Amino acid sequence: MDNQFSQWEVFIQKKNGAAHEHAGSVHAADKNMALQNARDVYTRRNEGRSIWVVPTDSIVASTIEDEVVFFDPANDKIYRNPNFYKMPKGTTNL
Amino acid sequence: MNSTNNALYNYCLRLADNNLILGQRLAEWCSQGPTLEEDLALTNISLDLIGQAESFYEFATTFTEANCTADDLAFLRSEREFVNNVLVEQPNGDFAYTIMKQFLFSTFAKHLYTALANSSNQTICGLATKGLKEVNYHYMHSSQWLIRLGNGTDKSKEKIQFAANDLWCFTKDMFEMNSVDTLLIEQNITINLSTIYTPWKNDIEQVFKIATIDLPTDTNKIIGGIKGIHTEHLGHILCEMQYLQRAHPGAKW
Numbered sequence: 001m002d003n004q005f006s007q008w009e010v011f012i013q014k015k016n017g018a019a020h021e022h023a024g025s026v027h028a029a030d031k032n033m034a035l036q037n038a039r040d041v042y043t044r045r046n047e048g049r050s051i052w053v054v055p056t057d058s059i060v061a062s063t064i065e066d067e068v069v070f071f072d073p074a075n076d077k078i079y080r081n082p083n084f085y086k087m088p089k090g091t092t093n094l
Numbered sequence: 095m096n097s098t099n100n101a102l103y104n105y106c107l108r109l110a111d112n113n114l115i116l117g118q119r120l121a122e123w124c125s126q127g128p129t130l131e132e133d134l135a136l137t138n139i140s141l142d143l144i145g146q147a148e149s150f151y152e153f154a155t156t157f158t159e160a161n162c163t164a165d166d167l168a169f170l171r172s173e174r175e176f177v178n179n180v181l182v183e184q185p186n187g188d189f190a191y192t193i194m195k196q197f198l199f200s201t202f203a204k205h206l207y208t209a210l211a212n213s214s215n216q217t218i219c220g221l222a223t224k225g226l227k228e229v230n231y232h233y234m235h236s237s238q239w240l241i242r243l244g245n246g247t248d249k250s251k252e253k254i255q256f257a258a259n260d261l262w263c264f265t266k267d268m269f270e271m272n273s274v275d276t277l278l279i280e281q282n283i284t285i286n287l288s289t290i291y292t293p294w295k296n297d298i299e300q301v302f303k304i305a306t307i308d309l310p311t312d313t314n315k316i317i318g319g320i321k322g323i324h325t326e327h328l329g330h331i332l333c334e335m336q337y338l339q340r341a342h343p344g345a346k347w
Contacts (some may be wrong), residue, residue, distance in 0.1 A: 004129075026131050027129060027131060032238050040131060040135040041130075041131055044134075044138060
């Protein structure tokens with residue numbers, strides 16, 4: 001794949017105030033091309049109102065090997081979830 | 095049919111034919127694009143243009159006494175009845191050639207639609223305003239590719255310069271006018287195309303400069319589109335595009 005442009009990760013914001021969510025990736029030679037490719041590949045059916053593109057190289061990711069060390073300790077700490085409060089009457093979205 | 099309706103019919107066909115033929119040309123790139131992303135970009139632009147064509151054909155049908163549909167206008171007229179500019183019917187060539195053709199046309203469309211957004215005819219005004227958003231993207235996409243290719247490798251520079259030199263003689267056709275324009279200009283429905291020539295040329299010069307492309311010096315001009323006189327390529331496009339309706343009249347899916 002030596003002749004491919006470099007890879008960029010695409011994040012789309014669906015509506016005002018919402019978080020930008022990862023949509024996928026594109027190949028592009030520069031940032032303008034990355035933004036336009038992301039627009040053409042991921043928002044053709046009016047899926048978004050704002051796009052971020054990030055060079056894939058710039059993303060630091062945890063590895064599968066780290067999984068146990070990173071996440072297992074949270075398994076048995078149920079008190080970290082706010083499950084022990086009584087919900088006020090009529091509250092549906094807390 | 096009164097003369098204004100007749101002129102509006104003809105003018106809408108011009109706008110529609112330009113969009114349809116360039117849209118059909120771009121659709122030829124489907125699955126042939128240099129990358130997956132660019133394949134989608136070119137066919138997205140194609141769909142934008144075909145959508146614009148459909149709207150202008152729909153509007154054209156309101157000015158003819160013949161009982162015809164937008165589809166009839168697209169699929170049942172012959173080469174001499176098409177009034178698109180000769181630029182848009184030119185073959186795709188390589189990617190640089192396609193992008194140059196797109197850029198030369200989109201720059202023209204950008205200025206034309208900007209002017210038509212002030213048309214005294216409400217529908218033309220509305221369609222131009224709506225189309226302008228798409229055209230601005232086409233302009234952005236093609237101009238950035240021009241800059242990229244012009245400043246890329248020796249080979250990409252050579253190809254984009256060749257495209258500019260080769261297509262230049264077809265650009266004059268976009269600014270040709272006839273009695274249709276005279277009549278519609280009087281009523282402020284459309285504009286004198288010579289007023290957008292300088293803004294068009296300025297944009298071209300500005301982008302060419304950044305892209306290090308020399309402005310072509312070719313003084314030849316190949317014109318005739320609005321009279322239905324075309325280069326040899328239009329017949330071949332229609333042959334492919336209209337085949338199904340010609341072979342199976344009225345076929346639907």
